[in-house]
Amino acid sequence: MVDYIYAFDVSKGKATQVLYKNNKCIEESDLEFTRKGFEALLQDIQRIPGQVTLAFETTGIYSKPLERFCQENHLTYHNLNPLEVYNRTNGLTLRRNKTDPADAHKLAQIMSIFNFQPSVMKDPLYEEMKRMNACYLEIQEAIDRLYVKFLEAIYLCFPGIEQAFSQLKNCFALTIIEKYPHPDYVLKVSRTVIKNFIKKSTAKNISKQRAFQKADQIIECAVDAYPSVSKDSFYCQVLSFYATQLKNLLNQKCSIQDKMITLSSQFDEFPIYSSVPGIGELSACQLIAELGDLSRFKNHKQLNAYVGIDIRRYQSGKYTGQDHINKRGNRKARKILYVIITNMIRAQRHAPNHIVEYYYTKKQPPFNKCHKVAVIACMNKLLKCLYALFNHHTKYDYELNASHRK
Structure with a gap:
């Protein structure tokens, strides 16, 4: 059993802390998650003569500063699952008393009763990969949500344009739609102008003949299209905006994917x-x-x-x-x-x-x-x-x- 237990009930930017020795509280105070606050906490821990263990619940981003403090100073700490803490503390008392100080005291008490395994310091590379993947998934969700609105805007402004492309969710198709969000914009320019814009819009070195074929497909879609709005409608600006946003998100997604693959080469x-x-x-x-x-x-x-x-x-x-x-x-x-x-x-x-x-x-x-x-x-x-x-x-x-x- 450890000599001293520091238990924290973490909230946004602060925590209620209690210090226990042999299952008795000897100190209760508040901790601000600032540089001065953590420096004062470290000094208090260094002044304690015996072994000190820190315990707190995982509360998402709010407990991250305290976790970093423990890792940087090589302190023994327990980052506990809130569900496990709830199940352990549920039998301590029949009263329903939910306050920050009460939660900190209960956490210190179960640390004295149960034998929890200390948290292991995580490899920073794994944490970096996890952050990259979280960002990648968030961008993918944003793409999926925006794509639905994008399809709705296409139906209103340029129905049938999707037939000119194998898929709409790529930078080439989005660039064309961004430039020509309405069939009238296509019909008022020449076939050569569209061909030149197509060659400039793709990274592939396509031939002039292939560019003309794609221009003809776009013109054919514009001729057959019967949009719900005119070319001066604000919906056309919205469609161009959606296309621009989707392009940016797709580029960010590809960039993060490349970084993840590069970083993963360091893992066995x-x-x-x-x-x-x-x-x-x-x-x-x-x-x-x-x-x-x-x-x-x-x-x-x-x-x-x-x-x-x-x-x-x-x-x-x-x-x-x-x-x-x-x-x-x-x-x-x-x-x-x-x-x-x-x-x-x-x-x-x-x-x-x-x-x-x-x-x-x-x-x-x-x-x-x-x-x-x-x-x-x-x-x-x-x-x-x-x-x-x-x-x-x-x-x-x-x-x-x-x-x-x-």
Whole structure:
């Protein structure tokens, strides 16, 4: 048991702190998350003669300053899950007393009763990858939301223009629509002007003939189009604005993706994850970002719980509920794994993969599982596979796996 416990109830920019010695409070005060506040806290800790342990709940960005303070000063600290703290403190008293000082005292008390594992200092590279992936996913969500509005504006201003392009969600198509948001803008200029703008708008060195063909397709769409608004409508400016914003977001997305792939080359996991059929460079980067260092997990079951696909069972008396996954873990990791499994199923003809074989085993008798249940089972299988590959420092080998299953 430690001699002294510093417990913090963290809020925005400050925290209520209590100091306990042998399960007795000897000090209670407030801590401001400023340079002076942390310098004073460090001096107080250094003056304490015995071993000091710090404890606080994970509260998103609000607890980050305190976590950095502990890491920079090499202090023993416990960054606890709020759900675990709630379950532990729920039996301390029957009274419902919720205040910042009361929460700090309860946290100090359970630290004296239960044996929590100290938090391990995280590798800064993993934290950087996680921040990059979070930004990447935020940009992707912004693109998806804006694209819906963009399609609505196209329907009003230039219906049918999508037929001139293989897809609208690329910089070339967006540049053309940004320049010509209404068919009247296309019809009032010559075919040569459109051809020249097309050649200037693409990084590809397309021929003059190909540029004329694309110009003819755009003119044909403009001739057939019957927009809901005139070319002077404000909706046309909105469509150009959406096209500009989408271009910027797509460029930012590509930039972050390149940075993630460059940074991931420093991780030993990257070639291991990428060796699995169906996991590309970007998916491998996202797995590194969300799963982090797998060496901190004692077994694959802990990894499953971290992701949130461990089974939740409920039984009381004669009633037995249906099994579900907990969904208390990393939802971003679950989403990435779900996408990876579906990509594996789509691309199964390109490379043999025992995960896909396991999927069809679950779909057939005697299991007869539905698609989502089979995919979740494959996510469990994939995590177990990645965990084993990581611990043995080896790449995926289908033939070796097939021989083990015989």
